Amino acid sequence: MSIDLPIRKIIHVDMDAFYASVEQMDNPDLKGKPLAVGGGGKRGVVSAASYEARKFGVKSAMAGNLAAKLCPDLIFVKPRFERYSEISKKIRAIFYDYTDLVEPLSLDEAYLDVTENKKGNPSASLIAEEIRERIFTEVGITASAGISINKFIAKVASDYHKPNGQKTVNPEEVLEFLEQLDIRKFYGVGKVTAEKMYQKGIFTGLDLKQKLLEYLVDNFGKSGRYYYHVVRGIHNSEVKPNRIRKSLAAERTFSENLSSEIFMLEKLQHIAEEVSRRLNKNKVAGKTVTLKIKYSDFTLQTRSKTLPYFISDSALILETTKDLLYQEKLKNSVRLLGISLSNLNTETKKNRDEHSQNKPEQKSVSVQLKFEF
Structure with a gap:
């Protein structure tokens, strides 16, 4: 069986345990030791874990006290986001030596389209290998990469040989690769969705592929259409x-639970000021203010309000947030508060760009055609 696929050569580069790797690079005494960035203190949360720590089950978003129980020799270090951003810029500069089509997803990962590249190299696999080697020699940390015909497969492939490895999925290998893939490896299938799929007898890409579009939409909503297409x-x-x-957005976790709205106002003022600073730095404003509340029992609640005008001023953000705070009674004491602004004035630009890009799809090629990767 063959399918039509756009002629693209996409690389997904993903740094290996980025924050932890930077800390180990800057402090040789930490090399080879189990390390967690963040997580210190009784209310801390792990932002990143070194591979030495991951062997014990320590992972990002885990409570620091649990991480310490799993790995008694775990070393906690405070995050240094300015340093991570500095290293990230150096890595992106390497990317731009090969192509201007670079789409950063975060500080530590990005997509690159090297279908046509500055080096005139027809092999995306060799380009990925060269980029990873340069990151190691010029920056000092390792990266993994996935290479294939589209962003979805490239991202899945980049996790295949981590750390410090890469995997290429050639056009003629795409269907078999996806059919054999564990459903948990599909980008966009989270833990809850995976459990739901298991209950319905979907364990691999082949199982997913055997389900009709209507069945997937009925059971997984809009995501069902996405699953139907990517598995093909x-x-x-x-x-x-x-x-x-x-x-x-900006948020803050407190060392002690807050039990009254009065105690939260000062905290929210600081958070609103931080959100305002970030908005102004990025020269954007938004209409929708969302208050995030995480209670002491770890249940999460969000409250939102959309204004008829764009705002970025901290006073206006705080005023709207206050309305949301007093909108209903708190369910419990609070361990975290956050404020986000969405419905930004960048959306107008996005709609214009999408309209201008409404043109015929790129040429297609059968997966049976030999295409150098």
Whole structure:
């Protein structure tokens, strides 16, 4: 069986345990030791874990006290985001030596479209290998990469030989690769969705592929259509070098639970000021203010309000947040508060860009055609 696929050569580069690797690079005494960035203190949360720590089950978003129980020799270090951003810029500079079609997903990962590249190299696999070697020699840390015909498969492949490895999925290998893939490896299938799929007898890509579109939509909503297409190797999203930011946020976890709205106002003022600073730095404003509340029992609640005008001023953000705070009674004491602004004025630009890009799809090629990767 063959399918039509856009002629693209996409690389997904993903740094290996980025924050932890930077800390180990800057402090040789930490090399080879189990390390967690963040997580210190009784209310801390792990932002990143070294591979030495991961062997004990320590992972990002885990409570620091649990991480310490799993790995008694775990070393906690405070995050240094300015340093991570500095290293990230050096890595991106390497990317731009090969192509201007670079779409950063975060500080530590990005998509690159090297279908046509500055080096004139027809092999995306060799380009990925060269980029990884340069990151190691010029920056000092390792990266993994996935190479294939679209962003979805490239991202899945980049996790295949971690750390410090890469995997290429050639056009003629796409269908078999996806059919054999564990459903948990599909990008976009989270833990809850995976459990639901298991209950319905879907364990691999082949199981997923045997389900009709109507069945997937009925059981998984809009995501069902996405699953139906990606398991067939269909994912036409282009690498977008200028990704439109959809929201800006800031949040804070407290050392002691807060039990009254009065105690939260000062905290919210500082958070609103931070959100305002980030908005102004990025020269954007938003209409929708969302208050995030995480209670002491770890249940999460969000409250939102959309204004008829764009705002970025901290006083206006705080005023709207206050309305949301007093909108209903708190369910419990609070361990975390956050404020985000969405519905940004970048959306207008996004709609214009999408309209201008409404043109015929790229040429297609059968997976049976030999295409050098």
